[in-house]
Amino acid sequence: MITTKLTTLLSLLTVTFHPIPIHAAIPFSQITNRDNGNSCPPLPRGDVIAPSYQLYPENADWDPVLCRVWLGAVWNATAVRYNPYTNTVESILEFPGISHTGSLHIGGVAWDPYFNKVKGEEGKTRHVISILVNSARPWATDGRDITGERGLIKYDVGRGEVLWEVNVTDVSRDRYGGFQDIERDRWGRTYIVGTWPGTILRVGRDGHGLREWLVPDPLPAIPQKGYSGLAVVRETGGDTMLAVDGDGRLYRFDLREDQDRGTPVNVPIRPEVLYNDTDAIYLPPMYGGRVLLVASLFSGIQVLRSKDRSWKTAEYLGTIPIPTGRLYERANVVVASVQMGSSSVFMVLGWNDPLVSGIVPGNRTQFPFPNITAKIDALLKI
Numbered sequence: 304m305i306t307t308k309l310t311t312l313l314s315l316l317t318v319t320f321h322p323i324p325i326h327a328a329i330p331f332s333q334i335t336n337r338d339n340g341n342s343c344p345p346l347p348r349g350d351v352i353a354p355s356y357q358l359y360p361e362n363a364d365w366d367p368v369l370c371r372v373w374l375g376a377v378w379n380a381t382a383v384r385y386n387p388y389t390n391t392v393e394s395i396l397e398f399p400g401i402s403h404t405g406s407l408h409i410g411g412v413a414w415d416p417y418f419n420k421v422k423g424e425e426g427k428t429r430h431v432i433s434i435l436v437n438s439a440r441p442w443a444t445d446g447r448d449i450t451g452e453r454g455l456i457k458y459d460v461g462r463g464e465v466l467w468e469v470n471v472t473d474v475s476r477d478r479y480g481g482f483q484d485i486e487r488d489r490w491g492r493t494y495i496v497g498t499w500p501g502t503i504l505r506v507g508r509d510g511h512g513l514r515e516w517l518v519p520d521p522l523p524a525i526p527q528k529g530y531s532g533l534a535v536v537r538e539t540g541g542d543t544m545l546a547v548d549g550d551g552r553l554y555r556f557d558l559r560e561d562q563d564r565g566t567p568v569n570v571p572i573r574p575e576v577l578y579n580d581t582d583a584i585y586l587p588p589m590y591g592g593r594v595l596l597v598a599s600l601f602s603g604i605q606v607l608r609s610k611d612r613s614w615k616t617a618e619y620l621g622t623i624p625i626p627t628g629r630l631y632e633r634a635n636v637v638v639a640s641v642q643m644g645s646s647s648v649f650m651v652l653g654w655n656d657p658l659v660s661g662i663v664p665g666n667r668t669q670f671p672f673p674n675i676t677a678k679i680d681a682l683l684k685i
């Protein structure tokens with residue numbers, strides 16, 4: 304998540320949390336059952352440049368069923384379905400009381416690979432994405448103000464409607480905040496990571512049982528920047544989740560069904576190169592769970608590897624910086640990375656554009672996503 308000093312952007316509106324998509328999914332016909340990231344056709348060659356006014360992406364996830372990428376548009380607080388084959392925005396999901404308020408962000412957006420077991424609908428498959436809504440205040444104040452609404456929305460793409468939503472504030476009660484990323488496990492549960500201080504919450508697949516899975520006890524009086532990203536290693540069965548901490552250290556969690564609390568186990572990074580400006584982490588499906596990409600806002604994408612995919616230790620291979628040149632003049636941070644199609648991985652960039660009065664910050668209409676695959680592959684040869 305972009306840390307910003309734009310306190311003027313904070314509107315202290317009281318928001319209601321009843322998301323109803325306004326212009327939701329466009330007609331949705333054939334869903335073919337592809338279950339990994341590697342069966343979509345390759346993209347046409349070249350960097351992806353999304354022509355989308357005020358997209359300002361914060362996080363991204365590839366949807367291998369639709370072969371589209373979902374993006375969280377942070378300032379507008381919308382979720383965007385983008386087609387990189389035709390270079391078009393296919394739908395923008397807006398939520399009343401959330402989108403365009405300025406007081407809330409939408410950051411984490413993720414396709415849900417395990418959402419095929421809704422209670423009472425056993426055997427049916429739904430096409431679901433998770434959307435994380437979070438208060439803008441922690442980001443504007445570097446964690447000094449951790450108050451505000453947050454929620455998790457499960458959105459049924461096929462039906463174009465909200466499946467369920469949970470009010471995360473019911474549990475967090477303004478004691479910690481900065482929620483910014485989500486993961487899903489093979490039991491259909493969703494994990495929400497918070498950054499001030501580092502916390503992980505978990506909720507069951509039907510939206511019930513939201514609980515504190517990892518919350519420091521006692522909570523510090525002044526929150527330090529903690530966990531910023533989560534990634535489940537699906538290729539080895541999905542029992543392992545990785546999280547990166549605010550000091551750059553990497554942790555491993557066992558997700559097996561009986562784990563009611565998360566127990567972090569340190570994953571030593573060799574050589575120990577640590578960045579304290581971490582954001583989202585990602586295991587691109589094309590590398591089969593062996594390569595972890597850590598977005599470090601000002602430094603670039605760190606490439607870590609676990610050859611046997613156990614993630615007991617991690618090799619640090621190098622860092623891919625934000626590209627230079629005219630297109631990237633105002634790209635000041637890297638917030639995430641994402642695979643699109645079967646053989647390309649891209650950086651997701653944050654932009655330092657001149658402010659526009661009102662609540663959204665910039666006038667940008669073109670959002671480049673640089674292809675970093677060749678750079679990753681070069682580091683993997685080391």
Ligand SMILES: *[C@@H]1O[C@H](CO)[C@@H](O)[C@H](O)[C@H]1NC(C)=O
Nearest residue numbers: 346347348349647674676677
């Ligand atoms: C991205 O780079 C990789 C490696 O050079 C290449 O194979 C792939 O085709 C590129 N993707 C696009 C969309 O250009």
Ligand SMILES: *[C@@H]1O[C@H](CO)[C@@H](O)[C@H](O)[C@H]1NC(C)=O
Nearest residue numbers: 356357358376379381383395
């Ligand atoms: C952001 O909001 C503006 C209106 O304020 C709209 O024109 C634009 O399409 C929106 N973009 C996204 C990606 O939500």
Ligand SMILES: *[C@@H]1O[C@H](CO)[C@@H](O)[C@H](O)[C@H]1NC(C)=O
Nearest residue numbers: 318319320321470472473476
């Ligand atoms: C969410 O929960 C918080 C704390 O319980 C409450 O103050 C707030 O009104 C709730 N929001 C909605 C929209 O129900």
Ligand SMILES: *[C@@H]1O[C@H](CO)[C@@H](O)[C@H](O)[C@H]1NC(C)=O
Nearest residue numbers: 527528549550577578579580
């Ligand atoms: C993060 O690291 C940078 C460079 O090493 C250092 O200047 C800065 O003080 C550190 N920030 C925190 C909050 O530790």
Ligand SMILES: *[C@@H]1O[C@H](CO)[C@@H](O)[C@H](O)[C@H]1NC(C)=O
Nearest residue numbers: 656657658659660664665666
């Ligand atoms: C953004 O675009 C609007 C409409 O064209 C214009 O009035 C405004 O000056 C622009 N703001 C900036 C900061 O470029």
